[in-house]
Amino acid sequence: MLEGLLIGLQTAFSLQNLLMVIAGCLIGTFIGMLPGLGPMSIIAIMIPVAISMGDPSAALILLAGVYYGAIFGGSTSSILLNAPGVAGTVASSFDGYPMARQGKAGKALTIAAIASFAGGTIGAVLLMIFAPALSSVALLFHSAEYFALMVVGLSAIAAFAGTGQVAKAIIMTVMGLIMATVGEGALFNLPRFTMGIMDLQSGFGFITLAMAMFALPEALFLVLKPKNLQGDDDAIKDLRISRAEAKAISPVIGRQSIQGFFIGVLPGAGATIASFLGYAVERNIAPKAEQEEFGKGSIKGLAAPEAANNAACTGSFVPLLTLGIPGSGTTAILLGALIALNVTPGPRLMIDEPQIFWAVIMSMFIGNLVLLILNLPLIPYIAKVLAVPRNYLIPFILFFTLMGAYIGQNNATELLILVGFGICATALKFADYPLAPLLIGFILGGMMEDNFARSMQLYDGIAFVWERPMTLGLLVIAALLVLLPSFRARRAKARAAGVADGD
Amino acid sequence: MALDRWIALVLLGICLTYGYAAWFTMDGGLPPFMQRNPIWPSTFPKVLSILGIITTTIILLGFEKGELKEADIDYRKLGEYHLGQALMLLALMVVYALCLRPVGFLISTSAFLIFGSFILGERKWHVMLPVALIATGAVWYLVQEVLGIYMRPLPGIFGG
Numbered sequence: 001m002l003e004g005l006l007i008g009l010q011t012a013f014s015l016q017n018l019l020m021v022i023a024g025c026l027i028g029t030f031i032g033m034l035p036g037l038g039p040m041s042i043i044a045i046m047i048p049v050a051i052s053m054g055d056p057s058a059a060l061i062l063l064a065g066v067y068y069g070a071i072f073g074g075s076t077s078s079i080l081l082n083a084p085g086v087a088g089t090v091a092s093s094f095d096g097y098p099m100a101r102q103g104k105a106g107k108a109l110t111i112a113a114i115a116s117f118a119g120g121t122i123g124a125v126l127l128m129i130f131a132p133a134l135s136s137v138a139l140l141f142h143s144a145e146y147f148a149l150m151v152v153g154l155s156a157i158a159a160f161a162g163t164g165q166v167a168k169a170i171i172m173t174v175m176g177l178i179m180a181t182v183g184e185g186a187l188f189n190l191p192r193f194t195m196g197i198m199d200l201q202s203g204f205g206f207i208t209l210a211m212a213m214f215a216l217p218e219a220l221f222l223v224l225k226p227k228n229l230q231g232d233d234d235a236i237k238d239l240r241i242s243r244a245e246a247k248a249i250s251p252v253i254g255r256q257s258i259q260g261f262f263i264g265v266l267p268g269a270g271a272t273i274a275s276f277l278g279y280a281v282e283r284n285i286a287p288k289a290e291q292e293e294f295g296k297g298s299i300k301g302l303a304a305p306e307a308a309n310n311a312a313c314t315g316s317f318v319p320l321l322t323l324g325i326p327g328s329g330t331t332a333i334l335l336g337a338l339i340a341l342n343v344t345p346g347p348r349l350m351i352d353e354p355q356i357f358w359a360v361i362m363s364m365f366i367g368n369l370v371l372l373i374l375n376l377p378l379i380p381y382i383a384k385v386l387a388v389p390r391n392y393l394i395p396f397i398l399f400f401t402l403m404g405a406y407i408g409q410n411n412a413t414e415l416l417i418l419v420g421f422g423i424c425a426t427a428l429k430f431a432d433y434p435l436a437p438l439l440i441g442f443i444l445g446g447m448m449e450d451n452f453a454r455s456m457q458l459y460d461g462i463a464f465v466w467e468r469p470m471t472l473g474l475l476v477i478a479a480l481l482v483l484l485p486s487f488r489a490r491r492a493k494a495r496a497a498g499v500a501d502g503d
Numbered sequence: 504m505a506l507d508r509w510i511a512l513v514l515l516g517i518c519l520t521y522g523y524a525a526w527f528t529m530d531g532g533l534p535p536f537m538q539r540n541p542i543w544p545s546t547f548p549k550v551l552s553i554l555g556i557i558t559t560t561i562i563l564l565g566f567e568k569g570e571l572k573e574a575d576i577d578y579r580k581l582g583e584y585h586l587g588q589a590l591m592l593l594a595l596m597v598v599y600a601l602c603l604r605p606v607g608f609l610i611s612t613s614a615f616l617i618f619g620s621f622i623l624g625e626r627k628w629h630v631m632l633p634v635a636l637i638a639t640g641a642v643w644y645l646v647q648e649v650l651g652i653y654m655r656p657l658p659g660i661f662g663g
Contacts, residue, residue: 395619
C-alpha cells in the first residue's frame with residue numbers, strides 16, 4: 001500500500017496536475033452554486049475537456065476537483081438561499097438555511113466546508129484501506145435491503161414532526177411518495193397518473209420540486225415580510241467556530257463520515273440517502289435539549305449531512321474502481337470518461353494500472369485540501385451574497401430557481417409547474433405543514449418502489465421481509481427511529497406530569 | 504375552520520381521486536402477462552392512498568392536538584403584508600415562463616430582472632438596467648457558450 005501511495009503522490013504532485021485540481025475546484029464551486037447544475041451535469045460538461053487531455057491521471061484529477069467543488073458549491077446555494085440544486089444537499093438546507101437567517105451565514109459555510117473536507121478525507125482513507133474488501137460486501141445488498149434502506153432514510157422525517165405535528169409530517173411524506181409515482185416507473189413501463197399530459201410522462205422534475213418547495217416560498221416570504229437577510233454586520237464576520245462548537249461537531253463529523261462512506265459504497269444508495277440518514281441518526285442520538293435545535297439552525301444538523309454526503313461520494317468510488325459498477329449518476333459518467341481514456345475499471349484495475357487507482361485516491365485528498373484552502377478565504381465574500389440589496393437579490397433568486405428548472409429539462413412547461421407548486425407550497429407553509437418531508441418522500445419514493453417491486457418479483461411475494469435477516473433488521477431500525485422519539489416525548493411528558501403531582 | 508384543516512380537506516380530495524384511480528381504473532388496461540406479477544403498477548399507489556386518507560382524516564378531525572406556534576406570517580392578515588408585490592412577481596414568473604421560448608432568452612430575462620426589481624420598488628434605472636443586462640449576458644454566455652446548453656437567445660424571427 002505504501003508503494004501505491006508513493007506512486008499516487010508522484011503522479012498527483014506535478015505542477016500540471018496541481019493546477020488541474022485548483023482549476024477543477026474553482027470551476028466546480030462556481031458552477032455548482034447555480035441551482036440546477038449539480039455535480040453530475042458539471043462533470044458531464046467537463047468530460048470533453050478531460051478526455052482531450054489524453055492523460056487519464058490528469059483527467060481524473062481534474063474531474064475529482066470539479067466533483068468536490070460542485071458538491072461544495074451546491075451546499076452554498078442551499079445554505080444561503082435555501083435552494084438545494086442537488087438531492088444530496090437538501091438535508092444541508094434543513095439547518096444551514098436557518099443558520100444563515102440568524103446571520104450566521106459565514107459560520108454555516110465554514111462548518112459546511114470543514115465537514116465536507118473531513119467527510120471527503122476520512123472517506124478517502126477508508127477507501128484506501130477497505131476498497132478491495134468492501135466490494136464483496138456491496139454485492140451482498142440486494143433490492144430487498146435497498147428497499148429497507150430507503151425506509152430507514154424516510155424515517156428522517158421524524159425530525160420534522162415537531163410538537164404535535166406528526167400527522168402533518170406523515171401526510172407530507174405520503175404526498176411526496178404519491179408525486180413520485182407520477183410518470184413512467186422503471187419497472188412497469190406504463191404511464192401512471194399523468195392525466196394524459198405529455199409533459200408529465202417522465203414525472204415531476206426533482207429540481208422543479210426542490211425549487212418550488214424550498215426556494216420559491218422562501219423568496220415569497222421575503223417579499224411579503226421584508227427583513228434584513230444579512231443579520232448584524234458583525235455576525236457575518238463571525239466565521240470562527242468556537243472551541244465548544246468544534247468539540248460538539250467533531251464526533252458528529254467522525255461518525256457520519258464513516259457511516260456515510262459505508263452507505264456510499266452500496267451501489268444506488270449514494271449521497272442522498274447518506275445525508276438524510278446521517279441527519280436522522282444524529283438527531284436521534286443527540287441529547288434532548290439539542291434535539292429541539294435540529295431544523296432551527298443546529299450546527300450538528302448541518303455538519304452531519306455535509307460530512308455524510310461527501311464521505312458517501314467518496315464511498316461510491318469503491319464499486320466503480322473495484323467492480324466497474326457505477327453506483328450513482330456521477331460515477332456512471334466518470335466510468336464513461338475512464339473508458340474513453342482507455343482505462344477499464346474493474347477487479348483488474350488495481351493490478352494492471354495501479355498508478356491510476358492511486359492517483360484517484362491522491363487526487364481526492366488533494367482535491368479536498370485545495371477546496372478547503374481555496375474556500376475558507378472566499379467564504380466571507382460568498383456570504384456577502386446576502387448583503388445584496390433586497391430589490392436586486394429577490395429577482396435574482398427567482399430567476400435562478402426558474403433557470404435551474406429550465407436548464408435541466410429545457411421545457412418551459414416545467415416553469416409553469418414550478419410556479420404552481422410554489423404557490424401550493426406557500427399555502428402549505430402558511431398552515432405550518434413541513435415541506436421537507438414532501439421532498440424526502442419524493443426523492444426516496446421512486447427508488448423505494450423500484451426496489452420493492454424488484455424484490456417482490458424475485459421472491460414472488462412479500463416473504464423477503466422475514467426471509468432476509470438484514471432486511472428485517474433494517475426495517476426494525478426504521479420503526480425504532482420513528483417510534484422512539486414519540487415514545488420518549490410521551491415518557492417525558494408523563495414524568496413531568498408526575499413531578500407536578502408530587503409537588 | 505383553520506387553514507391547515509382546509510388544506511387537509513383538499514389533500515383528502517387528492518388522495519381520494521388518486522385512490523380511485525389506483526383501485527378502480529388503473530388495472531383495467533393491464534396486459535395479461537403483467538397480471539401474473541406479484542406486484543402491479545397500482546400496488547404501491549393503493550397503499551399510499553389508504554395511508555393518505557387515514558392521515559388527512561386525522562388532521563381534518565383534529566385528533567392530534569398541536570401546540571400553537573407563533574407563525575412567521577399570519578395568513579389571516581395577509582393584506583398587511585406586501586401581498587400585491589408577491590402576486591405581481593408570481594404573475595411575472597408566469598409571463599417569463601410563457602415568453603422564454605417565443606421571445607428568446609436575452610430579452611425575456613433582462614425584462615424579468617428589470618421588472619422584478621421595479622415591482623419591489625427600485626427606481627434607480629441607472630443601476631437596474633446595467634445590472635440586469637450584464638447579468639443576463641453573463642448567464643447566457645456561461646450556459647450557452649461555456650457549458651454548451653442551447654438556449655434560444657433572440658426571438659425566432661431573428662433566426663435565434
